[in-house]
Amino acid sequence: MACPTVKLSNGVEIPIIGLGTWQSKPNEVTAAVEVALREGGYRHLDCAAAYGNETEVGEGIRRSGVPRSEIFITSKLWCTKHSRVEEGLDETLAKLGTDYLDLYLIHWPFHLNPNGNHPVFPTRPDGTREILPDWQLKDTWVQMEAVYKKGKVRAIGISNVSEKWLEEKILPYAEVVPHVNQLEIHLYNPQHKLVEYLTSKGIVTQAYSPIGSTNSPILTDETASAIARKYDLQITDVLLGYLMAKNIVILPKSVTPARIISNYKGALAAGSKLTKEDIEQLDGVAASGKQKRLIMPPWGVDLGFDNWPVAKTN
DSSP: OOOOEEEOTTSOEEESBOEEOTTOOHHHHHHHHHHHHHTSOOOEEEOOGGGSOHHHHHHHHHHHTOOGGGOEEEEEEOGGGTTOHHHHHHHHHHHHTOSOBSEEEESSSSOBOTTSSSSSSOBOTTSSBOBOTTOOHHHHHHHHHHHHHTTSBSOEEEESOOHHHIIIIIGGGOSSOOSEEEEEOBTTBOOHHHHHHHHHTTOEEEEESTTOSTTOGGGGOHHHHHHHHHHTOOHHHHHHHHHHTTTOEEEOBOOOHHHHHHHHHHHHHHHHHOOHHHHHHHHTTGGGTTOOOSOOOOOOSOOSOTTOOOSOOO
C-alpha cells in the first residue's frame, strides 16, 4: 500500500509515515530497518547522530535491497556540533553510507560544550547539561542553510523548537524558513496552537513518540479505545491515524517485525476511516485533564513550551 506524502514548502515530498529509530539497539535496528523497507511498505526513516545506531541503520538499508533513491532519510545534528554543522553531517553520511540526506534537522536548539566531560551529554558540576549560553542559534541555522545550498541535503528543519524560539532566534535571520519542526506530538500532547502556527508559516509538523512509549497511559485511553472498537481497529491505529488525518508526519518506533508492519497498515486504515467528529473528539482529550509530556530531558533551559519544567535558566 503506497504511503501518502506531505509536500514541504520547497516542493520535496515526505512520506507521512516513517520508522523511528530512537532507542533501537544497534543489534536490533538493522533487522528493523530491513523489515520496514522490504516487507512493511516504509520509505521513510528517521535517524539521528545521538541515537548511536546510524551505521546499523545504513546496513539495514543495504540489506533491504530497496534503492536509496526510493527512501526518504532524515537525520539530526547533535548539540555538540552546532559550531561544526557540515562536519556533523559528513559523519552521519559516512555512517549511513549515503552521499545526501533528504532532511537534516537541528536536534535540540542549543549548543552543548563539545569539549566537555562527555562526548554526547557534557554536564556541569551540579549535574545539569553544560550548554554554551553565548552561542546563537542563528549561527547554527546559517550553517544548515549552507549545506542545503550545497545540495548535501534536500530539506532542512528543526526539532523541539517552540513558537517563541522560532520567532526570536531563527526566523528574523533565516534566508530559508525551516521546512519541518519535529516535536513530541500525541493524543496527550497535541500542541494544537503550535501546530497551527507552524502551518501558517509553511512548516510541516512531524510527530515523534506518536503513540507514547512502553506502558504509556495513552495506550489505554478510553476515548481512543472506544473509537478503535467502533472501527474494529487497534488503539495504536487510531493514535497514528488521528495525527495523519491532521497532515502531521508520524514516526512510530518499533523493532518487532509484526508491530512495524501493523503500525504502517493500521495507520493507513485508521487515517481513511476517522471522521471529522472523531478527530474533534480526540482533539479534546488532552484538554480534558490528560495533558502530559513524556519526553523532558533535564536541559535546565526555558524552551518556550507550555508545561515544560525548568530547574535552572541560562
